[in-house]
Amino acid sequence: MAEVAIDISHFVKRYKKKIAVDRIDLSINKGEVFGLIGPDGAGKSTIMKAVAGILKFDEGTVRVFGMDIGSERNAEKIKSRLGFMPQGLGLNLYPELSVEENINFFAHLRSVPKDRLSKWKEKLLNMTRLKPFKNRKMKHLSGGMKQKLGLICTLIHEPELLILDEPTTGVDPVSREDFWEILSQLLGEKNVTALISTAYLDEAMRFNRLALMFNGKVIARGRPDEIVNGVKGSSVKVLANPQTKAMDILSRLLQKPEVVDNYIKVFVEGKDFKQATALVNDILKKNGIKVDDIYAEEPELEDVFIALLQNCHSDLPDSHSFSLSPIHLSVHSPPDEVAIEAKKITKYFGKFCAVDNVSFSVERGEIFGLLGPNGAGKTTLIKMLCGIIPPTAGNATVAGVDIHHIRDVRKRIGYMSQIFSLYRDLTVTENIKLYAGIYGLTKKETRMRLDWIIDMAGLRGHEEDLAGKLPMGIRQRLALGCALVHKPEILFLDEPTSGVDPIGRRAFWDIIFHLSREEKVTILVTTHYMMEAEHCDRLALMYAAKIIANDSPQRLKQDVAKKAGVLIKITTYKPFFSLKILRQAGFKVALYGNDIHLLTSDPQRDVEEIRSIFTENSIELKSVSEHPLSMEDVFVYDIKNLEESYAT
Amino acid sequence: MQLKRILAIVVKEFREILRDPLYFSLCFIVPSALMVMFVYGLSLDVENVPFAVVDYDKTNLSRDYIYKFAKSRYFDLKAYTEDERKIDKMLDKGVIRMELIIPEHFQENLFAGRKADVQFLIDGTFPYRTKITKGYIVAMNADFNSKILPSYISKTMGIPLKQAKSKLNPIGLQVRYFYNEPVKSIYSLAPALMGMILFMSPPFLTALGIVREKESGSIYNIYSSTVTRSEFLIGKLFPYVVISIINANILWIMVTSLFEVPFKGNLPFFAVATGIYVICSTGIGLLVSAFVRTQVAAMLITTVLTVIPAWLYSGTMIPIESLKKEAWIEAHMFPCMYYNYIIMGSFLKGVGTSILWTNLLALIIYSIVLFTAGYLLFHKRIKA
Structure with a gap:
C-alpha cells in the first residue's frame, strides 16, 4: 500500500452563496504526479489553495502528510514541506527584481542554507537554461522564461509536495514542452509528490493519475488510460462535400464535430470502428452529402472528456443554430479579393523591435492563424492592423483601406481580445445594443442584428442574464457577437479561447467556421492551442518579431517532413529513463506526455537501433510506430531549430 | 522570529521601491511636492483684493478716500469709472471682488459736518475671504475717519489739532502678537502641513505596498511559506x-x-514624536490593507480615512476648541490632532516635553492599538 500524501474527504467550499467545490474526496499518494483537469471555475484552484493551507474551507477534512490542516496553526506546520505556485504567469514573482534576486528572496524566505542554495540554484539555472539571464529583471523575461523562473522559486527549498496551479496556461507549446520536461526530470530524481492543475486536456497524459473536474465536482478519476478506456467509442474522420452542411447534420445527431485538416472529426460513443464508420456514412448519404474519404481511429482523451462533459453541460448553443438563414454580412466586396495585406510592416518600442519587416496577405473568407511563442510580436501585429497603434515603418491595407485611416478601418473590422471586453453589469441584450449604439446602427438594424447575434451565438434563453454571471463559454460567444454587431468584413481574434473548456471551444470554432464559409468573413486568429491551429486555412508562424513560415497546415507539415523525415512515436512504461538513454545515444527525442517523439529521415534503421538500445537496457517497449505529424510537432520543430540557430 | 527572513523582505521591498519609477516618486517626490503645492496654493492671507470704484463725487476728498484703499497692499484698484453697470459686470465675471461706490456731495457733506455714506459691495461666494475683506474695510474706514475728524473738530472748536486727536482717541491701542509675531499664516500653515502630509503619505504607501502583493498574487509566496505573520509585517x-x-x-x-x-x-523631543507619529500613521495603512483586495480600493479608503481627519479634525483649518461637540469628539479619535499640538508647540510656542507629553502618549497608544489590530487581522489562511 502506497503512503498517502494528501487525503481530502467531504471537502466543501462556498464563496458567499456560490458553491465552488461540492463534497469532494481525493487521495493522493506519495511520489505521485496528480492532475486536476477542468475548465475555468471548476474548482481546481480552490482545492489547491486549501491543500497548500492558505484557504479556509466550509466542510470536510484535508490531511497533508497526516496533518489535519483544518486550523491556521496546523496549516503552518506543513508549510516547510510544500511549495505552492499560484495561478497566473509569473504573477507571484517580483518584476523589478532580477532572476537571481527573485530566487534568493524565495530561498531566504525559506531559510535555505547558503551552501545548499548555491549548489541547487546553479543546477536549476542550468537545467532551465536561465543562467545567461541571471541578472535580467524578471519583467523583461518572455512568458516561458517567467514560468520557468516561477518553478525554480517554488522548488528552491526542495519541497516534498509541489502544488502548481495552471503552470502552463498562456504559454506556447515549446515552452510548455520544456516545462514538463524539466519538471519530470526533477520529479524523477527526488520522491516528490506533485499536485498540478491544467486547462489543457492534451497535458492529461503527463499525470500518473488525474481527476477531471466540472462545476465543483469530480466527474472522472483514475489513470489517464483508465479514463480513456472508460468511455467506449471511435473517432471517425470524414472528408465530405459540402462540408458545412455535413457539419450541421452531424452536430445535430452526434457529439460536436470539428474540422481538422479539411476532415470532419466526430466521436461516436459506444461503437467500434466498423459500426461508427457505417453510422456516419449512412447519415451523410441519407442527406445527400458526398463522402470522399472516411476512416475511424482510437478516440483521443479530448473526445472522451467531451463525452463525459457533455452530460453535465447545459450552456451549449442549440445544435440547429447554424441552420438559420444567413444574413449576408458584407456583400459589396467581390470574391477572391485580398482582405489583409501587410507590406514590410515594422514596429519599434524605443529600441526594442516588436515586429520586424513583416509582409503577408490574407484572402477574403480565409481563416488565418498566427502562431508563435509569447512575446513573438503577435499582439503588436494585430493591434497595428486594427489601427490601435501606428506602425513605425511599412504599411498595410485592411479590407482595402490603408491602416492609417483609422476610422475607415474600424468600420470594417471587429476585434475580440483575450479579456472579453463586455460590461459585466449589463445583460446580454444590453451589451449587444450598447455596441450597436457605439457603431451607430439604426433602430431597425439593431433589432435585426440582435436577433441574428442571439441565434448565431446560441444565446437564446440568456437574453436577460447579466454578462458577468454567464459561464465562460457563453460570455466568449457574447463577446464574439458584440465584435460582429456592425457586420465587419474582417474579424481579429486575439487568443479568443483561453480558459474556455473544450466543449465551449468547439462550439466557438463551429461559429468561426460558419462565419468564414457562409458569410465570407475573413478571420485572423492567434492561439496557443495547437488543435485550433489545425482548423485554420493558413498559418503564419512568428518568432522574434518575424514571420518564419506561412502556409497551409498541410504544407507546413510536408515541409517539416521533407526536412526532418517521418515521426516515430515510442511508447514505454519508463518514459523518463528511456528519454535519457536515447539522448545519450544521440537521438533528438522529445517527450509528449508519456510518448517519446522522434523525427527521422531513415525510420527503418532508427527503429532497429532503438529496439536494440531498449533490449540492452532491458526496458520493455510498448510500441514503436510511424505517425502523421501534428501541428504541435511542426511548431516545436521549427521553433527549436530557430532557438538553436539564435543561440549559436 | 528570524532576523534573516525579515531582512530578506526588507531588502526586497526596498529594491522594488527604488527601481519602480512610480513607487519611487510616490515615496520620495510626492510628499515634498504636496508641501510646495499646498503652501503656495493655500495661503490664507487675503491680500491684493481686486476692486473697482464708481466715483460720483469726483472731489479731492473722494479721491483721498479711494487712494487710501488703492495704495494699501490689501487692495488692488482695477477700474475707476462712473458707470455702475460696467462694474457690476466685472463683479459677475470675477475680475473684481469688491465695488466701492461714492455718492455725490461726499466732500460737501463731510465739510459741512454732516454724515456721508459710501457703499461697498463685496463678493460673498467665499465667506472666509469676504469676512476678512470686510474687516480691512472697517479698519481703514475708521482710520480715515480718525484723520479727518480731528481737523474738523479743531477747526470748529478752535482747539489745536493734537488736542483734538487725543480727545477723540483717549485709549491708545498697543497690540503684540504672541508665538507668531508677524502673524504670517505660513508660520502656522507650513508646519501644520508637515503633520498632514505625514498623516496621508505613510498609510497610502503602506496600504498600496501590501495590497499590491495581494493583487498580483505574490502574497501567496508569504502565505504558503514558513515566514511568520510578525516577520512579514x-x-x-x-x-x-x-x-x-x-x-x-x-x-x-x-x-x-x-x-x-x-x-x-525641543528638537530631540520633536524628532521622537515625529517618529512615533509616522509609525502610527503607517499602522492605519496596515489596517486598511487588511480589509481591501485591490490597489484602487486601498487608495480610495486611505484617502478618505486620512485626508478628512487631517484637514478637518487636526486643528489646522479650524481650532479644536471651536468645533461643535460631535466634531470635538471626532477630532479626539484621530491621531493627527495630538501631533498638531506637538507641531504648534514645537515650532511656534517653543514648549517641550513637560507640556506636550500627553499628546505623545496618545500617539504611542494609537500605534500600539493599530498594530495589534493589524496583526490580528492579518492571516496566512484566508477566506476567499
Whole structure:
C-alpha cells in the first residue's frame, strides 16, 4: 500500500452563496504526479489553495502528510514541506527584481542554507537554461522564461509536495514542452509528490493519475488510460462535400464535430470502428452529402472528456443554430479579393523591435492563424492592423483601406481580445445594443442584428442574464457577437479561447467556421492551442518579431517532413529513463506526455537501433510506430531549430 | 522570529521601491511636492483684493478716500469709472471682488459736518475671504475717519489739532502678537502641513505596498511559506517607516529653510514624536490593507480615512476648541490632532516635553492599538 500524501474527504467550499467545490474526496499518494483537469471555475484552484493551507474551507477534512490542516496553526506546520505556485504567469514573482534576486528572496524566505542554495540554484539555472539571464529583471523575461523562473522559486527549498496551479496556461507549446520536461526530470530524481492543475486536456497524459473536474465536482478519476478506456467509442474522420452542411447534420445527431485538416472529426460513443464508420456514412448519404474519404481511429482523451462533459453541460448553443438563414454580412466586396495585406510592416518600442519587416496577405473568407511563442510580436501585429497603434515603418491595407485611416478601418473590422471586453453589469441584450449604439446602427438594424447575434451565438434563453454571471463559454460567444454587431468584413481574434473548456471551444470554432464559409468573413486568429491551429486555412508562424513560415497546415507539415523525415512515436512504461538513454545515444527525442517523439529521415534503421538500445537496457517497449505529424510537432520543430540557430 | 527572513523582505521591498519609477516618486517626490503645492496654493492671507470704484463725487476728498484703499497692499484698484453697470459686470465675471461706490456731495457733506455714506459691495461666494475683506474695510474706514475728524473738530472748536486727536482717541491701542509675531499664516500653515502630509503619505504607501502583493498574487509566496505573520509585517512595514522618517526630515528642512518658519522647541523631543507619529500613521495603512483586495480600493479608503481627519479634525483649518461637540469628539479619535499640538508647540510656542507629553502618549497608544489590530487581522489562511 502506497503512503498517502494528501487525503481530502467531504471537502466543501462556498464563496458567499456560490458553491465552488461540492463534497469532494481525493487521495493522493506519495511520489505521485496528480492532475486536476477542468475548465475555468471548476474548482481546481480552490482545492489547491486549501491543500497548500492558505484557504479556509466550509466542510470536510484535508490531511497533508497526516496533518489535519483544518486550523491556521496546523496549516503552518506543513508549510516547510510544500511549495505552492499560484495561478497566473509569473504573477507571484517580483518584476523589478532580477532572476537571481527573485530566487534568493524565495530561498531566504525559506531559510535555505547558503551552501545548499548555491549548489541547487546553479543546477536549476542550468537545467532551465536561465543562467545567461541571471541578472535580467524578471519583467523583461518572455512568458516561458517567467514560468520557468516561477518553478525554480517554488522548488528552491526542495519541497516534498509541489502544488502548481495552471503552470502552463498562456504559454506556447515549446515552452510548455520544456516545462514538463524539466519538471519530470526533477520529479524523477527526488520522491516528490506533485499536485498540478491544467486547462489543457492534451497535458492529461503527463499525470500518473488525474481527476477531471466540472462545476465543483469530480466527474472522472483514475489513470489517464483508465479514463480513456472508460468511455467506449471511435473517432471517425470524414472528408465530405459540402462540408458545412455535413457539419450541421452531424452536430445535430452526434457529439460536436470539428474540422481538422479539411476532415470532419466526430466521436461516436459506444461503437467500434466498423459500426461508427457505417453510422456516419449512412447519415451523410441519407442527406445527400458526398463522402470522399472516411476512416475511424482510437478516440483521443479530448473526445472522451467531451463525452463525459457533455452530460453535465447545459450552456451549449442549440445544435440547429447554424441552420438559420444567413444574413449576408458584407456583400459589396467581390470574391477572391485580398482582405489583409501587410507590406514590410515594422514596429519599434524605443529600441526594442516588436515586429520586424513583416509582409503577408490574407484572402477574403480565409481563416488565418498566427502562431508563435509569447512575446513573438503577435499582439503588436494585430493591434497595428486594427489601427490601435501606428506602425513605425511599412504599411498595410485592411479590407482595402490603408491602416492609417483609422476610422475607415474600424468600420470594417471587429476585434475580440483575450479579456472579453463586455460590461459585466449589463445583460446580454444590453451589451449587444450598447455596441450597436457605439457603431451607430439604426433602430431597425439593431433589432435585426440582435436577433441574428442571439441565434448565431446560441444565446437564446440568456437574453436577460447579466454578462458577468454567464459561464465562460457563453460570455466568449457574447463577446464574439458584440465584435460582429456592425457586420465587419474582417474579424481579429486575439487568443479568443483561453480558459474556455473544450466543449465551449468547439462550439466557438463551429461559429468561426460558419462565419468564414457562409458569410465570407475573413478571420485572423492567434492561439496557443495547437488543435485550433489545425482548423485554420493558413498559418503564419512568428518568432522574434518575424514571420518564419506561412502556409497551409498541410504544407507546413510536408515541409517539416521533407526536412526532418517521418515521426516515430515510442511508447514505454519508463518514459523518463528511456528519454535519457536515447539522448545519450544521440537521438533528438522529445517527450509528449508519456510518448517519446522522434523525427527521422531513415525510420527503418532508427527503429532497429532503438529496439536494440531498449533490449540492452532491458526496458520493455510498448510500441514503436510511424505517425502523421501534428501541428504541435511542426511548431516545436521549427521553433527549436530557430532557438538553436539564435543561440549559436 | 528570524532576523534573516525579515531582512530578506526588507531588502526586497526596498529594491522594488527604488527601481519602480512610480513607487519611487510616490515615496520620495510626492510628499515634498504636496508641501510646495499646498503652501503656495493655500495661503490664507487675503491680500491684493481686486476692486473697482464708481466715483460720483469726483472731489479731492473722494479721491483721498479711494487712494487710501488703492495704495494699501490689501487692495488692488482695477477700474475707476462712473458707470455702475460696467462694474457690476466685472463683479459677475470675477475680475473684481469688491465695488466701492461714492455718492455725490461726499466732500460737501463731510465739510459741512454732516454724515456721508459710501457703499461697498463685496463678493460673498467665499465667506472666509469676504469676512476678512470686510474687516480691512472697517479698519481703514475708521482710520480715515480718525484723520479727518480731528481737523474738523479743531477747526470748529478752535482747539489745536493734537488736542483734538487725543480727545477723540483717549485709549491708545498697543497690540503684540504672541508665538507668531508677524502673524504670517505660513508660520502656522507650513508646519501644520508637515503633520498632514505625514498623516496621508505613510498609510497610502503602506496600504498600496501590501495590497499590491495581494493583487498580483505574490502574497501567496508569504502565505504558503514558513515566514511568520510578525516577520512579514515587520519586514514589510519597516521600509515604509524608514521612508516616511526620511520624508519627515526633508519636510522639516523645507519648512525651516524654504519657508523660513522658526523652530523654537525641543528638537530631540520633536524628532521622537515625529517618529512615533509616522509609525502610527503607517499602522492605519496596515489596517486598511487588511480589509481591501485591490490597489484602487486601498487608495480610495486611505484617502478618505486620512485626508478628512487631517484637514478637518487636526486643528489646522479650524481650532479644536471651536468645533461643535460631535466634531470635538471626532477630532479626539484621530491621531493627527495630538501631533498638531506637538507641531504648534514645537515650532511656534517653543514648549517641550513637560507640556506636550500627553499628546505623545496618545500617539504611542494609537500605534500600539493599530498594530495589534493589524496583526490580528492579518492571516496566512484566508477566506476567499
